[in-house]
Amino acid sequence: MLRIWGRANSSNVMKVLWLCEELGLPFERIDAGGAFGRTREPDYLAKNPNALVPTIEEPDGFVLWESNAILRYLTRSRAPQSPIYPADLRVAADCDRWLDWQISAINRPMTTVFFTYVRIPEPERDWTSTHKARAEAETLWAMLDRAIGRKPFVTGDRLTIADIALGIYVHRWFALPIERAEMPALRGWYDRLLARPGFIKHCAGPLT
Template sequence: MRGRGVQGKIYMLKIWGRTNSVNVKKVLWCAEELEIAYERHDAGMQFGVVNEPWYRKMNPNGLVPTIEDDGVILWESNAIVRYLAARYGSGTLSPADPGVRAACDKWMDWTTSTLAGPYRDVFWGLVRTTPEKRDAVRIEAACRKGNELLAIADAALDAKQFLGGDRLSIGDIPLGCFAYAWYEMPIERPAWINLDAWYRRLCERPAYRKHVMLPLS
């Protein structure tokens, strides 16, 4: 889907960010689910770009992702997902019912405020740190905490296909991105009946396979 913006001008969503970033994955997966045409530009880590003055003007944090869509410049991955879904997926990825939408927001916020800490310790420890430099105690503690937290999501998925109900929504996007790495990393995990089934459902989605299920790096 290409957009026609202010004054009838054709515009295309631009996304800056490297594809191996969990926060960039959220945005790419969301755009793909919504079938929005976009241009992606590498930025962050080895690609640099984030310290260029023109980039800092858009995103003073010097982080990825950042988007520009018909003049709207945005950073913060969850805000971007909410924006894209509200603009292009109202009633689908962005539930129309305020109560359902708030429940989705809750899972998005929970993922970044609560799960992200232990996730980060495990991911950086195992994927981005060489074996001799790893802090095994820290990784194990974070692993335990992450599993404890994921049990909450498992319980919430009892009798529900997705976190927001019976269809994929913005509520699933951040957790879905974190979950992929959690399932892929060589860590101990309990068997979660509902979370495992939800994850398998995500793995069947072409957009998830394309943007989220990439080798971890």
């Protein structure tokens, strides 16, 4: 059985768990990271020298880290014909574009805002940096709002791993106690994600 190392409240672990639900993949999850530790232990570092989560292990010993690489691998290895990672070269490139955008653009400001409100004790919060990050995130979400337009999902009519990579962050955007500009397309997309059992189960719970 596929083994997934990582705590359930990690955004990067959530991606992998949600994909497994979408594809109906059985897995064993092992708590690691954050309060659970383990990631600095020699046996874990041998699997993932970054000391981060998630890491997956196949029954034959194959190991992979980096959450978006894991999304691509699991789809190609378990459901190569699934539209969740499109076979069409250009649609797949669009999907990859948004996967990279999640890492290179939206991750940083959203992490700053999320940590400020959820994980950093109030006396230690840097509100100047947080307000700046919120404004930056809003500009980026507006970009996605325009890109979605009338489409049901990020790349078109079907859910893809681009929606999975970004969906965790849009839940935080709407769940955090912050000001938000009106973005109807973004809100409609988020509502469609909330109709998916895997998203509800693994991604849309209380922020921790």
